[in-house]
Amino acid sequence: MLWFLTCVAALIGGYFVYGTFIEKIFGINEKRKTPAHTKADGVDFVPMSTRKVYLVQLLNIAGVGPIFGPIMGALYGPAAMLWIVIGCIFAGAVHDYFSGMLSVRNDGASVPSITGRYLGNGAKHFMNVFAIVLLLLVGVVFVSAPAGMITTLINDQTSMTVSMSTMVMVIFAYYVIATLVPVDKVIGRLYPFFGALLIFMSVGLITAVALSDNYTVMGDFKISDMFFNLNPNDMPLWPALFITIACGAISGFHATQSPLMARCMENEKNGRFVFYGAMIGEGIIALIWCAIALSFFGNLDSLSDAIQSGGPGNVVYSSSFGLLGVFGGVLAFLGVVILPITSGDTAFRSSRLILAEYFNMEQKSLKKRLLMALPLFVIGAILTQVDFGIIWRYFGFANQTTAVMMLWTASAYLLRHNKLHWVTTVPAFFMTSVCVTFILNSETLGFGMPMSISTTLGVVFSILVTSYVIKSSKGKGESFIDSEANKNTDSITENA
Template identity: 80%
Template sequence: MTWFLISIAALIGGYFIYGTFVEKVFGINEKLATPAHAQNDGVDYVPMSTPKVYLVQLLNIAGVGPIFGPIMGALYGPAALLWIVIGCVFAGAVHDYFSGMLSVRNNGASVPTITGRYLGNGAKHFMNIFAIILLLLVGVVFVSAPAGMLTNLANEQGGLEISKTTMVVAIFAYYIIATIVPVDKIIGRFYPLFGALLIFMSVGLITAVGFSSEHTIMGGYAISDMFTNLNPNDMPLWPALFITIACGAISGFHATQSPLMARCMKNEKNGRFVFYGAMIGEGVIAIIWCTLALSFFGSVDALSDAVHNGGPGNVVYSSSFGLLGTFGGILAFLGVVILPITSGDTAFRSSRLILAEYFNMEQKSLNKRLLMAVPLFVIGAILTQVDFGIIWRYFGFANQSTATIMLWTAAAYLLRHNKLHWICTVPAVFMTTVCIAFIMNNATLGFGLPMTISTTIGIVSALAITAYVVKVSKGKGDTELADEEKPKSAPETV
């Protein structure tokens, strides 16, 4: 219980202390008109209330990642909690804040456009390809995972005989509608209700463990286990843990989602709550599920058996119904299922907007929205036929690589404006080393090199990129600062 409470307190403290510091480094301007006002089109640029924008942002970024990732990360033991806290406060929330606020300062631009502005056209084209691939992988993961979970729920608890294919078709149908209709019609209207279910799921499950006579919150682990790799499958902690637990610590997918709410936020002063705060909220979800995985099964060996017998979805199913009974289990389970669905639809929506920016095609017309969206759904439908495990492995690497590029983009922005770039450069260096070491060492996805050589290549590459970013950013701040701080109209009071 102690480590769980300390972890939650550290996340909350990080929001108020480090989040405030990051906000001061960025330097908000409450007098600037946000894109929601300056470019209101009634479709993607729509002013919404701050609580609604926060809840939508949280549900956009919190797919199965902060649940499945921490469950898989729990196989390493309590060390996973340490990474979630440190990663969330100093890397993930910083990443989300800058991906959102730089979009606000750049007329609601998507992440490839932002990357191009601060790192050059080469980086922009690379990011366009990477972002679309990532979003398609996310869309597929967030179709397959909830479809499998809903099929299991309907057949096990409802006595029905529904195929996974039927669920996939139903979810895709919803995604198509949510991708093309105005953002405030479905996403802005229903997501706050989903948020209430999410809160019930998170608080209800961890409370149930605390009052359970059969389970104790991390009662079987010692303090020393926080710094020990307990993985029963002999998986190395470095760098795999930092790829396995992405959402909840740091996730590049969030960089593709933050511009959606940057187009709806009324004032820059709300940025810390909406972007930094939503990531802290996701970190809390990740802590809860990592703790549940470690506590409900009693040991990493028992957790490993549960994962092998049905994946992380089986862990969710077993713990939800085991702790809350049938009725509570259904509500908690549905709370988990909603997360990937509310992220999958916005993944396709982001893909549509990124493509529209690339081809310079307005999106106020329904026909043009369909022209961008339909090909994406065709490709997504084809990818659902690929094994989920393969998709998830590629998603993890693509996700963290995208986060790394966004951190370098934010570092370049701060360098150009003579601000404290180290708040982005340090996590960018770390995540660059992680990603390159992982792909160099992994025999399935990468090159299968020894870990020492892989890590060395990662460190050298990170230092070389640091030198490059410093070089391209030097002496380019004054003009862009003037452009960004030119008000388009007076913002409304919040």
């Protein structure tokens, strides 16, 4: 229990200490008008209270990633929790802060446009394709996962019988509505209720473990175990752990979601709470589920058996009802189910907005919103027929590669403004090495090269990218407009 509480305390401390440091490096301007005011359209650019923006941001980014990822990552032992803490404070929360604040400074632009501005048009085109692919994969994953979980819940706990395909259609119908209507009409109104379920799930489950006579938080694990790979299936820790635990430590999906709330945030001073703070909140959720996975089943062999018999969803189901009984288990299970749903709807919404930016099509008209959204839902519906395991593997790699692009974009921005770029360059270097090593070494997704060669090439490639970004960005400043009429614009010179 002490190890778990120490990790939670470290995350909270990271928000106040390192989060403040990052905020000072960025340099907020409380007098600068945000896109929520300068571009208000009643659909996507809508001023919302800080508390609501934070809650929506948290639910947007916290899909099944901070639950399924830590559960599967728990097979490596306490090392998973160490990565969640370090990754969240120094990589994930930094990534989310810059993805949100750079959108604020660029009129609420989506991640491909931001990347193009600071890394060039080639990077912009790459990110347009990659972001759409990632968001479609997210949408499919966050349809299939909750549909399967709800189907299991209804069929096991009631006298009713429903099919997986029925639940997929129901969730898709909700996604269509949430993608098309103004952001404050569905998302802004339902999320407070969803947030209450999320809090109950998170606090209720870990409290039940702590108070139970049958379980011990973290079981018999020692703090020293965090430095070792304890995976019973002999899976390598490097680089798989850093791909497996994505959303709980760092996730490129968040870069596609932060602009949604950048369009609704009322003041730049709220950025640390909304963007950095939401990632810390997700890190705590990830720690809770990692701790439950390491505690409920007694040992890693039993956890591995539970995952193999029904996937991480089986771990969620078993632990929820095993710790909280039927009534509490239903509430906790629903608290898990709403996470992918609240990320899936905004995944499709983000896709619509990215396409609209690319085709320069305004989105105030319902007809034009439908024109952008309909093809996305058709493709998404087709992809739901693909095996979930295959979709998840591609999602993990695409997710972390998107995070790499966003971190390099932030480094380019900081270099242009002669600010301390190493806060983003170091995690960008590390995650670039992870992604390149993974794709070179993976036999199912990549080239199946030996680990030593893959790692060497990954590090060399990261060095080359670092050199390129520093050389092409350093001293390449931007001119500013800071008039009373328009204080939200970061620059008028297109240097990308």
